[in-house]
Amino acid sequence: MIRASDFLDKNLIYQIRAAKAEELFRFVGQTLEDKGHLENAEQLVEELLTREQKGSTGIGNGIAIPHAFITRLSRPVVMTLMLGKGIDFNALDGKPVRVLFFVLAPDNQRETYLKILASLAT
Numbered sequence: 001m002i003r004a005s006d007f008l009d010k011n012l013i014y015q016i017r018a019a020k021a022e023e024l025f026r027f028v029g030q031t032l033e034d035k036g037h038l039e040n041a042e043q044l045v046e047e048l049l050t051r052e053q054k055g056s057t058g059i060g061n062g063i064a065i066p067h068a069f070i071t072r073l074s075r076p077v078v079m080t081l082m083l084g085k086g087i088d089f090n091a092l093d094g095k096p097v098r099v100l101f102f103v104l105a106p107d108n109q110r111e112t113y114l115k116i117l118a119s120l121a122t
Contacts, residue, residue, distance in 0.1 A: 002115040004078055004101070011035070012079040021052060021089060025066070028079055028102050037104075039072050044104070058091025065120050067103040069113070076105035076112050078120075 014031070018024045025048040029041030038044055047068035051057065058064040079102040086096025101120050105113035 002112055002119065004103075004116045004119040007076050007078040007103075007116055008080065009078070012077065013082075014080070015082045015084065017084060018087060020087065021066075022049065024081060024087075024100060025049060028081070032077065032079065032104075037073060037077055038070065044068065044070060048102075052090075056090035056092065058089035058097050059121060060091055060093035060095065062086060062091075062095055062098040064089050064091065064097040064100045065103060065117065066100060067105075067113070067117060069107050069110075070104050071107050073104060073106040076103065076109055076116060078103055078116065 016027060018027065025045045029038065029044040032038045032044065033041040047070065048066050051066065051068055057066045081100045083098045086098040089097035091097055103113065103116050103120065
């Protein structure tokens with residue numbers, strides 16, 4: 001059984017301040033690029049923005065799970081951001097989001113990606 005916790009990395013948990021989703025996406029992209037997980041932070045930002053335009057990943061109760069496929073990742077990555085002050089994320093319940101789990105995976109690991117999302121959602 002695949003669990004999201006199998007992919008959580010204590011070195012990818014941050015408490016930050018941000019006013020908008022795009023700021024969060026840029027932080028995630030730059031951090032993952034700096035740590036060698038990504039080659040192009042801007043590609044990730046664009047993928048996450050495009051995904052949010054399709055529908056919010058804010059699932060309610062102050063939680064969002066932004067997710068995307070990134071072809072050059074070697075394995076799925078889960079990055080966690082905690083916000084002291086919540087931000088508007090167009091969440092399903094209309095409440096501000098304070099905790100975000102970013103789920104990123106290479107195209108060839110779609111099944112694992114979906115199991116991680118399911119684990120986080122429950």
